[in-house]
Amino acid sequence: MKNLQNAVPRIVDVAELAGVSVSTASKALNDTGQLREDTRTRVKEAAARLGFVVGAAGRGPADTRTYTVGLLTTDSFGRFTIPLLMGVEDALAAGRMAIILCDTRDDVLRERHYLASLQERRVDGLIITGRTTDPRPSVGLQIPTVYAFSPSDDPEDHAVVADEGAGAAMAAEHLLAMGSRRIAHVTGPQRHHSADARAVSVQETLGDSLITPALFGHWSEEWGRTAVDMLLASHPDLDGLVCGSDQIARGVTDRLREKGIDVPGQVRVTGFDNWEVMALASRPPLTTVDMGLAELGRLAGRTLLDLVEGRTEPPRRQVLAPRLEVRASSL
Amino acid sequence: MKNLQNAVPRIVDVAELAGVSVSTASKALNDTGQLREDTRTRVKEAAARLGFVVGAAGRGPADTRTYTVGLLTTDSFGRFTIPLLMGVEDALAAGRMAIILCDTRDDVLRERHYLASLQERRVDGLIITGRTTDPRPSVGLQIPTVYAFSPSDDPEDHAVVADEGAGAAMAAEHLLAMGSRRIAHVTGPQRHHSADARAVSVQETLGDSLITPALFGHWSEEWGRTAVDMLLASHPDLDGLVCGSDQIARGVTDRLREKGIDVPGQVRVTGFDNWEVMALASRPPLTTVDMGLAELGRLAGRTLLDLVEGRTEPPRRQVLAPRLEVRASSL
Incomplete structure (x- = not known):
């Protein structure tokens, strides 16, 4: 893997692998233009296979997103957060979002510090989780936010919980x-x-x-x-x-x-x-x-993407049915 | 916590709490100027208590750092990565660095994708870890990198391991x-x-x-x-x-x-x-x-900060002694 830096794929590589023009590849990756869905899918699969990342150059001039999400947990990344995190990662990777990790360790000052830092970094959104299903105080920031597993005490917030x-x-x-x-x-x-x-x-x-x-x-x-x-x-x-x-x-x-x-x-x-x-x-x-914590995480990630992209308004509260193993x- | 956004602390608040001038507070937080060490410490403690974050405005014009570190693991954030991650977080928080989480799930393509994405985001450094102590291939990027718990197969790389x-x-x-x-x-x-x-x-x-x-x-x-x-x-x-x-x-x-x-x-x-x-x-x-995985994580974080800041050249391999409980x- 020594020469990975030289091997960073370019959009021409993606276009070639997908058998389309560079312009088509660009449209497909940026979800713009009129393309057949299978073409778009083929290009995205080629990009994923090559590890191609859509860069700032490939985004529209009006795009002010940072493609970064803060994940705040009180669970010290214990056993409830881990599967949930993997689900969040599944959902956000499709949206090319990076996850910044914030472990508050149940400390209010630490939580405030992290929230201020995430605001300063202009994250596109927040996912808040924890080790209990007791409702927690709403963080109340003007940033798209989804509570996962641990709901907030504000019914206006978006929450994804297990039944x-x-x-x-x-x-x-x-x-x-x-x-x-x-x-x-x-x-x-x-x-x-x-x-x-x-x-x-x-x-x-x-x-x-x-x-x-x-x-x-x-x-x-x-x-x-x-x-x-x-x-x-x-x-x-x-x-x-x-x-x-x-x-x-x-x-x-x-x-x-x-x-x-x-x-x-x-x-x-x-x-x-x-x-x-x-x-x-x-x-x-x-x-x-x-x-189904991983599924809960995926649902939280998809819900956050919906909020960030503003295309559809997701329900305020989504309840996931468990299953018996x-x-x-x-x- | 509803009004947190309005409560984001300013440097004048930090200066007031520490009992120093704004100019002294700024020097202390940016590690510049001639100050007594206890003054610098007092200002930093005040900043931490208030959740004050040193922003781009507070950094020098030549500062091209993103204050962001990628943490790449093959462990799916299992039980080896978690305590290590907490240690890394302890060390990096002191340097105001955010951690971007990358879980490769032992998939080479996924790892390539993440590494390309982290390069594109211009992270200041990388920490690489995993679930085994078997040496892994070096990622070989031109970014400060520390291997923690799982060493790389390249003796030129920086690694922090348990004995x-x-x-x-x-x-x-x-x-x-x-x-x-x-x-x-x-x-x-x-x-x-x-x-x-x-x-x-x-x-x-x-x-x-x-x-x-x-x-x-x-x-x-x-x-x-x-x-x-x-x-x-x-x-x-x-x-x-x-x-x-x-x-x-x-x-x-x-x-x-x-x-x-x-x-x-x-x-x-x-x-x-x-x-x-x-x-x-x-x-x-x-x-x-x-x-001592948490200590291993702290050592890896401090080593990465040394590499990023270029002040001292840390040893290529640091071996931490375990203890018997x-x-x-x-x-």
């Missing part, structure tokens, strides 16, 4: 469908929106098959193990467990195995997150709710 | 010091530089206390469990296990517990990575080698 309640209902319905009738729900702290929303939905779905009110605790394996000890003491006939996270579900399956209780033979278990490090390493592997822990 | 061999030796020495004398080493695939370098170092350190050649397999919990079954069949008197990763060590402790073998009473166990999701959730929590699995 956590629907996800929890899917897990509960699945256990009912498999035949479980004495089910408990073990989840995180009640003050977290995620725990509360999932618990409400599990209760509504299970009705009389929920043998005890939701057990709120921590998002940890240890809490999963403790909860099993508590439940078996009071409800030894338990036959299903809807868990609020994969970490909890992993602790649950570990403790059930240690007690000699077969999963799924005696107790069926579901997780939440489809965090593969946990879900696949569990014994047995976990049936779990996948919130079925594995051995519930079958 | 994996020293880390593995620390774990092995610790088991010897605790009294273990019949020790085995369970690790990942031999073709990975990490597995090989660690195994060589463990063998050199343990000598006759290594009861069997390194067991190469996979970076997984399942391999840790399987390896325990193999080892107990051939060496039931085993009293120590140096594992090549925390995932392997977690599988090892799980299977030892299932076999009724006490950790650390009968067998002491060490991991590698200090990946808290694994190391703290293990029963007992793992003694493990911490490669001692927990209950080996005591």
Whole structure:
């Protein structure tokens, strides 16, 4: 790769590979002119194959965009932000946008500093995300902004969120469908929106098959193990467990195995997150709710592009349906 | 936070908070003029507290820098890149540099595309990282570049790496010091530089206390469990296990517990990575080698700033010593 600099492709290379004139290639890449859609696609594919980047010279004189987007997260790029980020990147790469990374680490001063810096750099737009689904304060800048996963507290803002309640209902319905009738729900702290929303939905779905009110605790394996000890003491006939996270579900399956209780033979278990490090390493592997974070990221990226380009007005709030990943822990 | 835009701080605010004149504040923030170091520091702290960003107007006329750095990773922002990224961010924020994120997903075409795009944006520098410590091809651009964690194959390039061999030796020495004398080493695939370098170092350190050649397999919990079954069949008197990763060590402790073998009473166990999701959730929590990825990131960021600013010529290769995080699995 030593001579990459000499190998930076030119538009004549793209035109040649696509079998069109330079002028046609230019129109196709800049989304201008009257061209057949398959011609435009062929040119773009040729550009992508060659790594050709449409430069400032290829843009119209009125183009004041910086083709740069700020991604602000409170999650320290933890496990919720990463898949989301990859989705955002998928969507924005198609728009030739670069992503500037801003990790606020839950520090308000740091967030202000980043927002001021992004404004000064004249970013075309902002994507705001975090580790919880609790609504966060709106940043309130005059820049196109999309909240992803973590919505803002302002209903006028554009937000793309997962339907956590629907996800929890899917897990509960699945256990009912498999035949479980004495089910408990073990989840995180009640003050977290995620725990509360999932618990409400599990209760509504299970009705009389929920043998005890939701057990709120921590998002940890240890809490999963403790909860099993508590439940078996009071409800030894338990036959299903809807868990609020994969970490909890992993602790649950570990403790059930240690007690000699077969999963799924005696107790069926579901997780939440489809965090593969946990879900696949569990014994047995976990049936779990996948919130589709990468898809959420793609949707946030496409929504931001719509706002930046001003072609269509996207909905203020888009809710993505999760899906259930079925594995051995519930079958 | 609604009125943040109106609250963007001005240099007069910084000067007032620091108790200096605007002219002094400007010199301090631009690293120019003759000032006492504590004055410069006080002004910079005031700027940081207010979220003041030094803008183009505050820079000298000859400043052609974009104050932008590209971070290219093959790790899909997985668990090695994240702490490293946070360290890079710590170091670069002090230099008011923004980080543009480029996730190549191990795709050569994607990497070429990103590199061309970063050149076109005239980034001041590049940081290249990835998920393995195997040397990677040099990108060979005429831009200041630092390889972090994953070195390049060109000794002329600047690289900041962890001393994996020293880390593995620390774990092995610790088991010897605790009294273990019949020790085995369970690790990942031999073709990975990490597995090989660690195994060589463990063998050199343990000598006759290594009861069997390194067991190469996979970076997984399942391999840790399987390896325990193999080892107990051939060496039931085993009293120590140096594992090549925390995932392997977690599988090892799980299977030892299932076999009724006490950790650390009968067998002491060490991991590698200090990946808290694994190391703290293990029963007992793992003694493990911490490669100091955040510190590695800070060092890479500072090295890049040195290259960009051209003030000092940093060494071509900097090797960071790991540390041993001692927990209950080996005591």
